[in-house]
Amino acid sequence: MSCVTKVKHPLIQHHLCTVRDKQTRSSEFRAAIGRLAVLVGMRATEDLPLTPVKIQTPICEADCQRIDVRVELVPILRAGLGMVEPLQGLLPDAAVWHLGLFRNEETAEPVGYYDKLPKSGAPNVALVLDPMLATGGSVEMVIERLMSWGVPDIRVLSIIAAQAGVDRVASHFPDVKVFVAEIDPDLNEQSFIVPGLGDAGDRIFDTPQHG
Numbered sequence: 562m563s564c565v566t567k568v569k570h571p572l573i574q575h576h577l578c579t580v581r582d583k584q585t586r587s588s589e590f591r592a593a594i595g596r597l598a599v600l601v602g603m604r605a606t607e608d609l610p611l612t613p614v615k616i617q618t619p620i621c622e623a624d625c626q627r628i629d630v631r632v633e634l635v636p637i638l639r640a641g642l643g644m645v646e647p648l649q650g651l652l653p654d655a656a657v658w659h660l661g662l663f664r665n666e667e668t669a670e671p672v673g674y675y676d677k678l679p680k681s682g683a684p685n686v687a688l689v690l691d692p693m694l695a696t697g698g699s700v701e702m703v704i705e706r707l708m709s710w711g712v713p714d715i716r717v718l719s720i721i722a723a724q725a726g727v728d729r730v731a732s733h734f735p736d737v738k739v740f741v742a743e744i745d746p747d748l749n750e751q752s753f754i755v756p757g758l759g760d761a762g763d764r765i766f767d768t769p770q771h772g
């Protein structure tokens with residue numbers, strides 16, 4: 562069974578048009594990334610374990626179920642920040658652990674610049690948030706870090722991935738689950754996803770690069 566799930570839903574196809582369109586302004590881009598993050602997030606959490614609980618309603622006692630594992634969010638700065646609030650909408654009590662990485666523009670290799678994960682106390686489930694999975698280098702660095710922290714169940718949530726990137730993650734980390742809205746065929750000479758959507762971080766934060 563593949564660890565890579567391409568989430569299928571007409572709303573995903575619809576909102577992908579918005580994020581791919583180069584005319585989409587930053588506020589609309591952020592909103593569409595948020596909607597796509599929720600759609601991917603629903604699927605990525607559909608098998609979380611539940612524990613039976615009794616709840617007193619205003620009428621009587623009801624048999625209910627609660628998620629009984631610690632599920633926490635790990636956005637990859639910067640672009641992953643665009644997926645935090647939407648996922649907090651689904652998991653309001655989830656802690657958020659930030660990891661800062663950027664890609665070296667010449668080599669496309671990830672460079673870590675922020676990491677304050679504690680030494681112990683890893684959650685049961687970490688949802689890694691990053692809208693783009695291109696070569697897979699950044700996500701691999703994060704997966705290795707989360708494994709060394711002791712997270713047993715790592716799930717990567719992305720909006721657009723390149724085929725090469727998901728293949729790389731799947732072959733190096735067969736136990737890590739990857740959930741994406743779309744898988745694009747190619748990477749260009751700068752290791753940008755083709756057709757992709759451009760630079761997600763710059764489009765979320767409205768910081769276009771000139772020259």
Ligand SMILES: O=P(O)(O)OC[C@H]1O[C@H](OP(=O)(O)OP(=O)(O)O)[C@H](O)[C@@H]1O
Pocket residue numbers: 637638639640641662663664665669671691692693694695696697698699700726752760761762763
């Ligand atoms: O799979 P990879 O080849 O590693 O590429 C994907 C990474 O590149 C982008 O980050 P970027 O370096 O643009 O940083 P930013 O989020 O600060 O813009 C993106 O958000 C991923 O983190």
Ligand SMILES: O=c1cc[nH]c(=O)[nH]1
Pocket residue numbers: 640693695752753754755757758759760761762
């Ligand atoms: O296509 C890409 C590749 C890496 N990072 C992005 O933001 N976009």
Ligand SMILES: [Mg+2]
Pocket residue numbers: 640760761762763
């Ligand atoms: Mg960027």
